[in-house]
Amino acid sequence: MKFSTFAFALLPAVVLSGCGSDSENGNAAPDTEPLSGVIRIEANSRIDQDTMEQLARAGSQPATGVQVMPANFVLAGYVSGDSGFFTTIQGDTFDYRTDRRDDYIVPMAPGESIALQSFGSRAGNPELRLSFPDSTGAVRSTDRDQAPATLSWNGSNTEPANVRVSVTASGPGAARYILSKVAGEQAEQKDFYWPEHRFIPGQAVVSTAADEEPVPQGILMNASAAQAERLGPNRWLMTMPQLRAASAASADATLRWIESLRSAPGIVSAAPNYQMTAFQSMASAPTAEELYPLQWHYDLINGPVAWQLAPDGGEGVTVAVLDSGLFRDSGASVWHPDLDANVLPGRDFVDNDSLPQDPGSQIGTSVFHGTHVAGIIAANLGNSSGSDPDYGMAGVAFNAGILPVRVLGEGGTGSSLDLINAIRWVTGENPAGPPRADIVNMSLGGLPEIPDLEAAIQFGVDRGLLFVGAAGNSSTSVRSFPAASPNVLAVSAVDAAGNLASYSNFGSWIDLAAPGGDASRDGDNDGRADVVWSTSAVLNGGVFQPDHIGLQGTSMAAPHVAGVLALMKARNGLLDTSGLRALLVAGELTDSQGLNGNTHGYGILDASKALQAGESGIATVLSPSPSFVALSNESATRKTIRLTRIGPGQITLPVVTRSPGWLTIAEPQAQGSDFLLSISLNLSAIEPDVAYRSDVVVSYQGGNQQRTLSIPVSAQVFSDEQARDAGEHFVLLVETQPNSDGFYNAVSQVSATADKGQYVFRFRAEDGEEPWALDEVVPGDYFLVAGSDTDGDGLICQPGEACAEYPVTGLREVISIREGDPLNSLRLTTSYSRSSITAETPDVLPRPGFKGYRLMNSGSEGAQRTGAKAIQ
Template identity: 40%
Template sequence: MAKALGFGLLVFGTGLWLSGCGGGSSGPVPPDLSGSVGIETNTRVDGDTADEARLGLSVDNNTPATAQQLPANATVGGYLSFNDDTYDNPIGSYPNGPFDYSRDRTDLYVAELAEGDRISLQVFASPDLFLVTDIADPTRQIRVLKSDGGNLVDALPPVERTGDLNPMTVTLPTGFESGSYLIELSTSGGMPFRYVLSLADIASTTSLNARYSEPTFVIDQAVVQMAVPAAPRAMASSVGVVRQQSLGNGTWLMKRNSSAVRILSDQAEPDQRKSTLGWIRSLRKQPGVVSAEPDYIYTAQAVAPDNDDFFSRQWNLTLMQTRLAWQVAPNNGSGVGIAVLDTGLFSSSPSSRGAWHPDLDANVRLVTETDPEPNMDFVTGDRDIDGTAGRDTNPADPGDGRSRSSNFHGTHVAGIAAAVDNDIGIVGVAPEALIYPLRVLGKEGVGSSSDLIAAINWAAGRDEIDVLNLSLGGLGNSEALRNAINAAWDGGNGKLIVAAAGNAATSDATFPAAYDNVIGVGAVDGAGVLAGYSNTGPSVNVVAPGGDASRDADQDGFADLVVSTYGTDEGGSFVANYASLQGTSMAAPHVAGVYALMKGEVPTLTPVQFLAFLRGGSLTRPLAPTSDYGFGLIDALESVYAVLEGDPPISLSSSPSAIQFNSAVLSSALTLNPFPENETVTITDLTPGAPWLSASVEDPEQPLQVNVVASPDGLDPEGRFVTELVVSYDPDNGAADTLAIPVSLQLGADVDDKNAGRHYILLINADDEEAEIQQTIVTATDGRYRFEFDDIEPANYFLVAGTDTDNNGLICENGEACAEYPVNGLPETIRLGDDPQNGVRLNTSFRRPTISAMGMPRVGFEGYRVKSEASDQPELTKEYAP
């Protein structure tokens, strides 16, 4: 196995053999290995990366006159740096200084843009040990420029970010004039960084994932789903299980280390992370195991606590028309149970159950009809700092002793949903709803998926609880968590589950918000505009007030933060307080509160009916684009009116939800899906929005199967075209409505233009870690990279390829193009050196596979070490990071 540079590779060595193509007794002798690397469609590379600059091969793109042309839906890998310098090399110095970074403060691109298009920028830095410690995170800016009377002006306000490496997204608003624009990326300080710029039109339904997800998990723990809900038989000692704990619903927490100290993967050594993941794979092979996965860590989704004065500052209620809703819904959510799965609740006496925050106390419930002493504190391990080890009956928040405590997050969330109308402090959205506090997040607002699953399973069995609020999130796509949520949803007749969409300004799926049976909630400011930090895409079904400290959109003289109940615990003295926070954590309980208002008036309301109202547009003010705002901004008044008026509307959705055509794909099968599923609808009309588009039902027996065709005759052969297909439908039991499906057509894609940058192709001996790697460097020709290796010693090898855009000596880092044989993220060995192997194919991309595609997180992977082209020290090339 190859040696690692402080981190490991998850390798599935199968000893795969390839059959050579061709051959014969005459003609040229074929090389030991030859093949090619394909390039993902619409991929481009920045013309002046640090790697190109080092060799004097860079092509300037720093001015409008030299801007690079991009196709529609392009993906571009690039590099920017405010200064030039040399990387700190952790394995020694290079005598000829090849691993330097160069100054490049601006990159410009030309693209055809239209309303609804999304411009996303993801950034990545070298490992910490490569950079001096006093270099700050980079300041960066995105500008969209247009020509106006010979001058370049901003078509939109510039978007800036600093102090982190979070993504940036610009969505072109309704009314944006289609045409040719400059996209300027720049930096004004901080460390050098790689970036991936991606463009997506309104018909793009998937986001580009440019980094390996590295969710934190607990070392030596696994969440295991059994085929039979009963207690599993003791796992064999050969797989090392020393303890099993039921989480409910056939799910078990299994441990292989008897120590009470739980170590998180981001604090563990690489060997510990690798060993835990290997152990979990072995659990998957045990009899009766349906699934086994890491015990992922989830965190609260709030930022920037602020103890500003709060009186008369509940703009969030005004934005949602909540005060008017109270007049229409006088029960104010009475009797509706909201389970707040969070950090617990503030108590002035946290060692005992009671003395809750005075703005919450009257609504807090700890006793259920079936259990007078239920365990409502589910936090375990070293995150549990309440003085009582393990799960217990007291969900009081123990604080953390800091002046700006992170642990009263749950108190803030509960206040937004259901603070009491008692003439002090604030008023919640549903001021007479009941609060069931379930403590699942402990120290610093962190909790494990096993604790969260146990709490969800407990709440699912309590008739008193109607809605679960999950103002938390993490990157771990847990099958066990999905199963717990589905059980609580119970086919739409159980609990409504509401979750925060996340605060990373990314369109990557964030869980649990992105699960099918969860209402994912994004955040808006005081004017109903998407907050700068709010996630978008598959995690967002609806938006609600979450605040944005950088804005005063309602012009009340205060930053748009959400005020709610809080507490302090300085010096061990617990004092009820209020605070202003921002985050999708704050947005989620607004939706939970609206559901409580609706159900307080109509107790028979079910989650599936709420979802039908939402999908039908009855609960929101629609905002565009739907990729950012989902079904729109939740409106309390409209929501109450909707449920009082009767049955929810019957809506229609499509699969796929958007259609993308190109010169090679000019037809698509479209399936129309009624919601709820058992309803019947009649398609009354199919209206294409452009002459080049047509749609028809081919089979009368399948009226919901539509064939959509694009006809490019007479169109610009290099053009891009965007329109909508409008489906008119009439439900048997509801009002007629329409569904608009985005459609795009991209013509003139030239494979010769595809380019992911200069690629280093490496052969790494898997049998001998002391063997020198073999390397060749290739450039793209006709949309592919072609390579050959000869004089290969017989052995098992890893075959990988990628770019080094920041010239730090590592390829395949996040933000760089990468190809691994046979599949990126799942490298396998290939036997070489015995017989020629020709025609080997790989594919390179700036895209990274998801955890679900890889089967397990790829934790700590930071690329492969390449040879220094100027170095005469071959021993230095042995260090790489497979």
Template identity: 40%
Template sequence: MSGSYSVSVPTLVLLAAVTAGCGGGGGSSGEENDSGVAPPPVLPDADLSGVIQIEARTRSDSDTATDFLFREATDNTSDPQDLPSPTLLGGYLSSQSGGYDSTYAFYADREDRFRLALESGQTVYVQAFEPGRGLLAAPEADVTLSNVDGEVGTGVLTPTTAVSIEPPSGAAKQVYTLDIESRAGSGPFRYVVSVNTASATSLSFSYPDVAFESDQAVITMASPTVVNAASAVLPAVASSRELGAGVWLVNRHSSLGTLGSTQTAKEATLDWIRQLREAPGVLAAEPNYQFRALAVSPETNPLYGRQWNYPLINLPAAWQAVGTPGQGVRVAVLDTGIFSSSPNTASDWHPDLDDGNSNGNNVALVTSYSDFVTGEADVDGEQGPDYNPANPGNRRADATSFHGTHVAGTIAALDNNHGGIGVAPEATLLPIRVLGLDGMGSLSDIIAAIDALVALDEASRPDIMNLSLGTEAASVQLESAIQRAVDAGILVVAAAGNQGTSERVYPAAFANTIAVGAVDAGRRRASYSSFGDWLDLVAPGGDASRDGNNDGQGDVIISTWGSDSGNVFTPAYAGLQGTSMAAPHVSGVLALMRQQDETLTQPAILGLIRQGALTDGLGSQAEYGAGLINALKAVNAANDGIGAFLTTSPSSLQFGGSVTTDQLAIEVVPSNDTDAVLPSVTVKEDSVPAWLDVNLSQSQGNTRFLNATINDASAARQTEMTLEYKNAAGDLRTLAIPINVQLGDQPATRNAGRHFVLLVSADEEREPLAQTTVVAQNGRYVFAFDEVPDGEYFLVAGTDMDNDGFICQSGEACAEYPTNGLPQPLVKGDAPLSGITLTTSFTRPSLESASLPRAGFRGYRLLSAEPETDLPREVSP
């Protein structure tokens, strides 16, 4: 972006919008093909013109608020709107009509109904979003999926609670009706419906706006040069602190100022980080992201008898199998620290973690620093990192006050005949404090802690690292730090997050961690638990709103806790729910495995998980990953030695649109068994559907390739095939390969709803300078502006489904030039600009290392509502 360029606000003359009949989404519940692709569009002769492509399988609700405004709304209640399957649809509902202000109105649309074909293995996911303008009425709707036999599943939809429903396991393809009905009194809201296969469910519908520290950055230098010595080439760096492995925390000169507002401070920090990225010797520069503890809704209750979670994962049998569960295994808990009755000293821990007698003393402090918390989150009385990981409390009984103590207790609470017990009660805990006040922590502190653990000698280094914390930012430097831990032999477990959506949460979503979601006592996904194709497995995390085992009490996880009432620290117990509670179950089970086989590595564990060797399958891969951790199966797998098994990359065959060929790479873990195992791989002939041709290549180094081609697209459907092979001992084993088929979706039927196309100023204000509207024509949009003055502009387009005067909000379709999520200005000179291409979608890119957060982004403001007529507000089915 060129922030120095200033352009006045001209009056631009708009060409007539290129329009065609909008209809309302169209599509078909049957399979489609790609024949008859529309010819290339003819662009108008204009100063600036182009085409907006539409993401495959995209549809729009036929009666959004914009449709009412333009008198184009088509009722889809009595006659359900047909959708392809899979699909991605944006919609709008409101039980009432009214106005946001004197300019923008919303309209009553109480119910939307859709018809589509589904089969086992697909998931219907619905997420809601509030308008950008504050309203008194809270959005709420009932979601129902049904077929000819009746209801298949229901759920209550709110902006904080998504709904996920899938057809019955093993069900053949049939037609379903999806009904979304706004509850009485509900205000206007947007929603997105995603229908996809389990292995392709990981979507975000919001631009990332992740919390980070103002005036700080985490950078990686190309050489171990001291940052202070390099300050001449690092812009505006006032001070620095080395975190380890060439990674530094740098601070911006406070004298530069931020005009006083939090929003401006964040934006100034991001502009500074962009400069750092261009500085010589800087390999990576990111905000100092804030991480949070991933627990929700504590219920203070010390009843040991309510530990329903252990029988659920077959833990008592595993205890008998190993005899001394966890003995000799070290587990690092990177969290809020642990409870101490005298937190100013590094001692007097919770008696269930260290009782100081013959029952055990399983807390060890092994690093020069065990408390890495810095900045405002550090409220333990010390300045910066120190040796004491004691949790100083926060004087409140909330889920973050003794979060790390709860996590540690689930992993390794002692078997001392009082209180609770942990999954691996004889393991050694390494408490590492990286989260401070309110359970918040920073990227820099977490990286510093990880590298300090990696730098330990092998005898002191942890075997397992538990990260019950997360953010939406995909920090490349955190991923690198975790990889250093994995390379050092540490197993890294991370909580999947409590968004209740498929939005990726990091570090869990990194490929080099073990991502753990949560289930209740009935083995159902907890309502808050994040999910998606990046999830590895699930464990008990609780859900206080449910009683899955019918014991008359909410499903919470009981573990160690503390009280700091009146500044008196007293050990206690509490019931919490969250993926923070699920992750330590897996860390504890890994401790039991590592006790049996100390050579187990992270790739080997991930391979076993994908094989189903450690879990009980629960259904949808997107909802549950490989399934629920089974402690006995895991211990047995470790006792047997991991042997040799196959792994594939990617893990499934994918056929979509007109793509009818795919290839998988097949490898052996551990690799030293490759020569013995790889030649034995064959395809189980009766597992291959008649519509698919497959063949295996000869070994190419350590890899063989499976090539697959669809020979009959009309018969192709979701299924799986099986590979057979013999391990090094000659035992016959199998590997199931999912086959995901998403053929069809004629490009001409794609429709993301009426789009407003804007030219936006290239300065910091992002003011709209010109606007036109377009509708889908042959599955794309054609736009044009005339009399565009020379200068720099951002080009954006999107829907305003709730008619609140902003496009590109969460749940709305959006296109940014040149790439959605990474907008860059285009330069208009003397010559016309034509042939510009953008792509619109309801999905949003994840916050990758190349992108930066959008501080306070609420969408792009429209110039005006169109058409300017006094339309009735009560226009509803």
């Protein structure tokens, strides 16, 4: 990712009243301390013993000892395959030194995993490898295309083994990294990147307290908006006046404007109009088609067997393809010949007309993304060209209707607003009417969680529509919407051997996996790269002509699922989201043999199995929420699990048949059609700093079948508070507006090292005498930030480094320092993780291209202005 700073819109200045008497140690703060406080460290945080900060000290050499880790930890580290230096655009020079390997002793129990995530540095992005000897003594290491790299311990003993884990730089250049071993639910919550979802400059989606049309001029004036377009009751698309051309500056201005909207009278909420992207990468049954031998992906999902069970090929079912539109042969005025017979009248929300045509691109590569996706779902048998009826390829549901809905424009990008409006049109909400489709495929995403988007999907679910979404191609566990919506089947991608594709997103929010391809692999050993073949067009003599190409991506995985759902829906028109999820949870839609639920969800799509399950009826099962429970003395020692009935049948009162001795479990209690299971941690039964993991097993009868449900539980009592260390921290007061190169100038700076699990910082009042020191403060308005500089490049708060912002990281506010009114005992928390944009954190805004905060030194503007000496 590229990171460059933007200016957060200023909140009203927070003038904190400094009582001047309650410092951290209880003593009165002297008048010369205008600002002081404490930075607490997030639980389990650790730091590599030889980061570049350490190596930069005179006479320092890479550590030869091995660091001992606790049972759970999140550690920031530094390795480099060589030595060198780099010069910033400001002319500052930073050295980086060789440190090829870091070694750790980590307690590992059978099945536990350790993960490595590399962030590179300004000196490059070297390949890092994670390795340790397994229980037989053989060294296991990660592959180069794993991101993050993860290894599991295969020991047979029930007691944890102390394993020597190594992180090695295999090439030149320096890298920051995070090495972590935390319980499953906690691991899913770790996002080490700043949210940087793209948005359309100059636009804001706004909710108002009153629903008047047109929007009152008073609200427009309060919003400093040029115009407002009505989207629905109380909802408006507002346009910012006098916006310059799209640029970093316009993005900054838009975010400042949106922040001001949030405090304007008459406005309830304001958010950017986020952009989404397509998830593809460059790279008498369908078996009778000439190009079928290329389509390994149909064999992987048991397509040939499914087509025997569903010879109608999904006839009568309509699949809406929310994408880039379809290729249209301008000469013949028809859609792609492998699609034309199945295409229904659609809608274009990009050009706002009734012809959802993908115009392609005369510049660069045009893959006709929507055409490729639609072909996987429902390319028809034969084609309509008349030249060779068997030439081409067919889709999974080859007789289903294709409803093309264009929401992606040039470059495969579109707006969240167009997506929401498209879903409302397909579901019949806007304008009011019957649903236009049975299934909605969304091979796009990269959005945060947006309440309006969730509401639009929920409306469709209530009407019986099924939604499928591509998980995303960022090799991350960070949730990508709309796929991560609880009402959408989130699909990850696998290669021809069923292994997770190198680019595919993963995590506990994945529902199932399907063929997405991987051009870097040949999983089925057929001598060809594992790409997914489907319909497209190519440029020939300056004119686009219909053709077929191979692509890879979760965009290709999702339509396999949508096609199978069309086959199922044709056999059982009553199939809805609740019934579908019941079948999924019961293992009726997938092959899960030996697969990782964190990457493959409930398994790899099995079309034959899914159709047989649909024929035999809908399962009735219990689904736990949360699905993984983590208990500790620092989070929660008691939790209630809701067991939700999925499916139409009856559920008997569940009975707990197995649980570990370190849990106390109450009998399940009925609440409507659901059940509540209360579990609590027996603190006297576990040892401090030892990770405990087990399952709570519940038995019940769902419908007419006896079933068991296993709920994984982890527990730990932490005593590591005083051992926490996130590395040396630089505490900065920075100006509230960025300078011309996108950085916030620091005007004052102190450093602190961890002491008993926290950092204590103090600034001094400016005394008017030279030389002025870095820690002197001039009254004014600032952001208060702090963080580590693991790779020694003069920047803090980069991915892989600790960061704290006042009052909450990700929601910084202005503090006002006034002469004679000290701000003492401020409290911050530093962490390696970053805030995500979700419906639960509506105040968080993206930081497109955030670079971090620059430390003061002899080359910085702040140091030049104050005459401060360079950092030693």
